Amino acid sequence: MAKQIVTEEVQIPDEVHVEITSPALIKVRGKLGELVKDLSHTGARLELAERKIIIKCMGKGRRLKALLGTIKAILRNMFIGVTQGYTYKMKIVTTHFPMNVKIQGDTVIIENFIGERYARKAKIVGPGTKVEVRGEDVIITGIDKQAVGQTAANIESATKIRRKDPRKFLDGIYLFEKKVGVG
Secondary structure, eight states: OOOEEEEEEEEOOTTOEEEEEETTEEEEEETTEEEEEEOGGGTOEEEEETTEEEEEEEEOHHHHHHHHHHHHHHHHHHHHHHHTOEEEEEEEEOSSSOOEEEEETTEEEEESGGGOSSOEEEEOOSTTOEEEEETTEEEEEESOHHHHHHHHHHHHHHTOOOSSOTTTOOOEEEEEEEEESOO
16 A cells, blocks of 8 residues: 555634644644644644645554544644643642642742652743642643643652552642643
8 A cells, every 4th residue: 555645624713823834833823822833743744724724644554544633633732722721730648748839930849748858849841831839739720731731740750659658658749630721
């Protein structure tokens, strides 16, 4: 079976403005802000036609179908992000020692985690991602789903307990809610 060019279309919502500068660089603007993604590593070409984005890929089989699905999901996530935003909520769980969580610049600092003397740090990804500590909740908001999710993953992995019984040491910061919308 020879390689073929496959095209897919993604409908652009009314409140979103899309600009394609190079074959795979897309700029999406909405009421909450602007997102720019470079999809050149996928080998896809993006074209704008009226209120649709046309994705052209060369290949065959399941791998091509998966690639097209991924690109369409990235575009839909960008549309949702610039119109509604994303909010991830995390819970601070302490059973042994009270944990101190604070934000310093683009870093989340976790002090007194299971009685450790040094502070653990987690990086906040992306310029538009905001992290806020409210009591025992950590709320992460932003318009880029990948940046918000990676920030939550960084915080959760910073409080991963090693070399102790995980049934007894439940301390950490855990994700408990993902939702569309800022607030």
